[in-house]
Amino acid sequence: MREELFRVSKLFRLANRLFRELKGVYRIGGKRIFFLYLSAVFRRIPKIIRETSLRPADKLMVNKTLCLTPLGKEVKVDGKHFGLVREIYCSNCYFPPLPGFIVQNNDRVVDLGCNVGIFSMLSAKFAQQVIAVDAQSRLLTDLKANLAQNDCMEKVTFQLALIGSKSGVFSDPKKLTAASHYGAPPPMVSMNDLCEFQQTDRIDFLKIDIEGSEFDLFSINTQWLERVGKIAMEVHQDYGELDAIIGVLKAWGFKIWIQDKKGLFVDTLEDSTGYLYASRAHEGC
Numbered sequence: 517m518r519e520e521l522f523r524v525s526k527l528f529r530l531a532n533r534l535f536r537e538l539k540g541v542y543r544i545g546g547k548r549i550f551f552l553y554l555s556a557v558f559r560r561i562p563k564i565i566r567e568t569s570l571r572p573a574d575k576l577m578v579n580k581t582l583c584l585t586p587l588g589k590e591v592k593v594d595g596k597h598f599g600l601v602r603e604i605y606c607s608n609c610y611f612p613p614l615p616g617f618i619v620q621n622n623d624r625v626v627d628l629g630c631n632v633g634i635f636s637m638l639s640a641k642f643a644q645q646v647i648a649v650d651a652q653s654r655l656l657t658d659l660k661a662n663l664a665q666n667d668c669m670e671k672v673t674f675q676l677a678l679i680g681s682k683s684g685v686f687s688d689p690k691k692l693t694a695a696s697h698y699g700a701p702p703p704m705v706s707m708n709d710l711c712e713f714q715q716t717d718r719i720d721f722l723k724i725d726i727e728g729s730e731f732d733l734f735s736i737n738t739q740w741l742e743r744v745g746k747i748a749m750e751v752h753q754d755y756g757e758l759d760a761i762i763g764v765l766k767a768w769g770f771k772i773w774i775q776d777k778k779g780l781f782v783d784t785l786e787d788s789t790g791y792l793y794a795s796r797a798h799e800g801c
Contacts, residue, residue, distance in 0.1 A: 536607075545583075586638055600632065614773060628723065636648040636672050644671070652698050660674075683756055719745065724747065750789060770794040
């Protein structure tokens, strides 16, 4: 009986997630892409239920060029990146419904953990400059293709770097070299160094998704925070204590919000992952 209740509860959570995801797909893609993805979901329902993941449906979007409108800006994306599209565009996980929490004209943006540039190229539609940072050099091919397809190559600079090397997935050299897009060894760079390399005296919007390296990033030498206006970060609690990061940010004058994976603002994270948003009081929040 208990196992049956657990199974029903699991299916209910999956159905609820599917509803939210499809709603997001319709919002950014319109009817055509909505029904395209809905068809992919129906074709992969058994596998989706077994894996409790929408990745089987995402894989059916490969070899399709998708025209999307996240935040009212037209973006073209190869369907092979649809999993990242759902995470970043459909859920707006880095653009929460908080006052002023969006990239604005003339902003300077840093995208830590840029991957193939899904966040970077949307930010470039608004920003003056985007610095895209990742530890995996073989991502550069897809990153360049995405930027070129969206006419924003001139706004985005790629920096190969491992930031926060003492915590997270890539603190283990074996996991780093085994990563899917590992190529050349990345230099270990601090945020202070990055600001100097890129000759930037301000970071208006900092997006962070570095698989647990955020705990090292915020542990020492945090003078770079005086240059930052807003932060949107995925947190991986398997690698550190969220309260430690919150303490550092508050000491530098930031106001903090926490959001769980369901999109609800909470006082503390119950799951291993979630999101932290930070903004200075004078930024209008």
